[in-house]
Amino acid sequence: MRDAATKLRTGQHEITEKLHSLQKFVQDLVNGGYVTDRSSKQFDQSYSEFNTGATKTIEGLDGMAKFLESAADAFQQADEQLAKGLGG
Template sequence: MAAGTHHLSFPQVENSATRLGREKEDIETRLTQLKAMIDQLVGSDFVTERASGKFQQDYEQWNTGARQVMQGLEGMSQFLKTAIAKHRELDASLSGGAGA
């Protein structure tokens, strides 16, 4: 897009912001389910002197990273919502016309 050019499809940007939020919630649900599965696994079905503990430790590290992705999705969703709100405010402010 050329410098100084703006195009903003309010419905499309709002839909994208909403979808990012929904995807975050879906990921959160899946992560919770996976954690329960892993806890069950290392609690009774995969118990060794070292390997199961290392597996759980690695899973926890992965889970932490995945939750940071969720925070990123939330941040992007909020950014888009703020962009829409600010553009609407500017449009409303400018609608008064010159010298009004």
């Protein structure tokens, strides 16, 4: 479970980095390749809102990772208590 928690956090960081990279790409696009009076600005705003929402959603992976770590701790403690009860 601890490995799974680590993988969730790693995935979270990778996705967050990709979202930041794509945000910069879109900003560069609307500042240099897709420049109009209105639609490029609207596209930039829409993508920014999407990026913010996606980033907040991905942050939920940290909570899931914490849950897995807590569950692993609880299982480990239960195992230790059972072993003590059996004289081990």
